[in-house]
Amino acid sequence: MLSYFADDVALKLDSCHVFYTPNVGIRGVSSYEHSFDFLFQRSANHPTRFCQAPNRFDKDAVKDIMFGWDDTKKDPKRRDSRLIVIGDDRQTPLQRGALTAFRNYGVPLSPTPNWKSGLPWNSPRSFRAI
DSSP, X not given: OOOOHHHHHHHHHHHTTOOOEEEEEXXXXXXXXXXXXXXXXXXXXXXXXXXXXXXXXXXXXXXXXXXXXXXXXXXXXXXXXXXXXXXXXXXXXOOHHHHHHHHHTTOOEEEOOBTTTTBOSSOGGGGSOO
């Protein structure tokens, strides 16, 4: 059975009491609809944050995520929104080219938590809308 990384991320977010909306579809200015794995609601301290947790972390994933994000953020209602990408490095290191591409676009990257020790990764609690 195929495991979806986003499902594992959701379990971790739940265990840290982080509230989110899963599987959000947003229509971009192109009129294409783009799917985001999670949406973290805006608050007084944070803008709306869209999050992707792709199963693969390669050039194609970067292109898909960045086209969807660029198309989404061009809508004036979402101009202050942010994108977060969580990479699955549990079995193999994240591809350097993909890391560089996301960094060059100013997209924050978060590696996975240390699943075995239960340590949080880049503080999933920071995704809370407080």
